Amino acid sequence: MTGQHREVLSDEPERDADAWRPAPGAVTILPAETALFADAVGRAGGAVAPLSPATRGLIWLSYDRAAELGEVLAENPQIGWVQLPWAGVDAFADVLSRHQRADLLVTSAKGAYAQPVAEHALALILASLRVLPERARARSWNVAPAGASLYGRSVLIIGAGGIARELIRLLEPFGTHIVVMRRSSQPVPGAARTVPVGQLTAELPLADVVVVAAALTGDTRHLLGVAELALMAPTAHLVNIARGPLVDTDALVAALAAGALAGAAIDVTDPEPLPDGHPLWNEPRCLITPHMADTPEMTAPLLAERIRRNVAALLGNGPFVGVVDLVAGY
Numbered sequence: 655m656t657g658q659h660r661e662v663l664s665d666e667p668e669r670d671a672d673a674w675r676p677a678p679g680a681v682t683i684l685p686a687e688t689a690l691f692a693d694a695v696g697r698a699g700g701a702v703a704p705l706s707p708a709t710r711g712l713i714w715l716s717y718d719r720a721a722e723l724g725e726v727l728a729e730n731p732q733i734g735w736v737q738l739p740w741a742g743v744d745a746f747a748d749v750l751s752r753h754q755r756a757d758l759l760v761t762s763a764k765g766a767y768a769q770p771v772a773e774h775a776l777a778l779i780l781a782s783l784r785v786l787p788e789r790a791r792a793r794s795w796n797v798a799p800a801g802a803s804l805y806g807r808s809v810l811i812i813g814a815g816g817i818a819r820e821l822i823r824l825l826e827p828f829g830t831h832i833v834v835m836r837r838s839s840q841p842v843p844g845a846a847r848t849v850p851v852g853q854l855t856a857e858l859p860l861a862d863v864v865v866v867a868a869a870l871t872g873d874t875r876h877l878l879g880v881a882e883l884a885l886m887a888p889t890a891h892l893v894n895i896a897r898g899p900l901v902d903t904d905a906l907v908a909a910l911a912a913g914a915l916a917g918a919a920i921d922v923t924d925p926e927p928l929p930d931g932h933p934l935w936n937e938p939r940c941l942i943t944p945h946m947a948d949t950p951e952m953t954a955p956l957l958a959e960r961i962r963r964n965v966a967a968l969l970g971n972g973p974f975v976g977v978v979d980l981v982a983g984y
Contacts, residue, residue: 659956662768662816663975665840676734676759678969679710684726685719694958698965711735711968713961717745724749727758735968737961738762741815742897743978744870750980760978761964766956767948768816774947775817775895776824778919779863780804782891787917787941802862802889802916804828810835810857812877813867813896814842821865833857858885863893869984870897880905884914891917895947898924907933910940921947 680703681695691713692702703709705726712733714723717740727733727749734757738746741764750760781787784801805828811818814836822832822844834845835857841848849857854877858864864886868874878892879902886892892915894901903924909915911933919941923934926945934940960976967974978984 659767659769659952661766661956661960661975662772662820663765664815664819665842666815674757674759675970676757676968677710680706680708681711681713681965681968682706682709683713683715685714685716685722688715690954690958691715691961694961695965698962699969699971700965705730707732709733711737711965713737715739720746720749724752727753733758735759735761735964735974737964738978739957741765741767741817741976742870743984744897747871747983750978754980759974760980761960761974761976762978762984763953763957763960764976764978764984765816766960766976767953768820770948770952771817771895772820772824774921774943775821775865775867775893778893778895778921778941778943779809779865779891781941782893782917782919783807783863785917787919788938790941791938804830804863806830807862808833808860809863809865810861811845811865811867812851812854813869814848815867815869817867817895818842818865819844821867833861854882855885858882859887861886861890863891866892866894866896866900868896868900870900871983875899876902876905878902878905880908883909886915888914889916891915891919893918894920894922896922898922898926903934906940907937910934910937915939917941919943921945 681700682705683691683702695702714736741762743762783804808831810833812835814834818834832845834842834848835851839848839850877900883905906918910918917939921943922945963975966972
């Protein structure tokens with residue numbers, strides 16, 4: 655609908671039409687039912703009911719209570735489909751690894767929140783390039799020229815999901831040279847080049863802006879550490895709108911303090927929340943937003959639409975969207 659966010663999906667194949675499908679049946683919303691999401695189930699033709707042996711679909715709405723999801727799955731092996739609330743599923747990694755089974759399909763919100771998060775990423779890029787972190791801290795007038803234009807810059811986007819694709823669209827008016835890094839070298843529309851992750855060290859020195867938009871898995875933790883940050887140009891800017899542990903925080907603190915990076919703008923941190931008094935709070939070249947690239951007002955209708963689509967799929971009407979690869983971890 656005009657004026658509203660919409661989902662942005664990657665080109666990764668969803669569930670094979672011939673693959674196992676969960677049996678249709680009642681849907682339960684936990685830990686607590688909400689009217690918006692119950693309505694989404696109803697609009698798909700489904701029925702919301704309390705957890706029982708008849709439950710076949712489970713919509714889990716809590717990121718913080720992941721351990722309880724494991725208990726529910728252990729006690730209810732009849733559940734064949736679980737919808738998770740966020741794009742990233744790292745908080746559920748342990749639960750999902752313990753409950754991997756051929757007759758359980760898990761979907762996330764990946765791609766659903768791409769537009770608001772990409773919008774925030776663009777804001778962080780512009781703010782960092784224009785030295786807004788330092789300007790916002792200033793208490794006196796400073797006429798020393800500072801700041802850089804985004805026009806014509808080289809942007810390396812790590813990740814090729816919905817956020818990356820929407821960010822590419824938003825960057826189009828700036829005439830940027832975009833390189834996308836992903837698990838494969840399959841081209842991403844709008845990118846000048848698409849390269850595999852193995853080329854990270856070769857691409858980092860070439861980028862004016864590095865945007866981290868990848869999933870957090872065991873393989874991607876500290877994807878950017880001391881060695882990788884050292885490869886970036888001293889005029890480069892780092893933006894992270896994915897997960898804090900993708901970047902080694904201590905390495906980032908050291909790089910900024912040494913002037914090895916021109917700036918960093920991050921919506922996620924490690925640890926999170928970032929403690930009061932942490933060196934990043936006082937780093938004039940660092941802009942921090944408290945994991946607010948999207949808000950509940952932005953995400954709730956997007957999640958409702960994802961729920962509607964996947965309940966319809968549970969009932970045999972269309973494909974599941976946002977299927978989680980339990981082996982890859984996203």
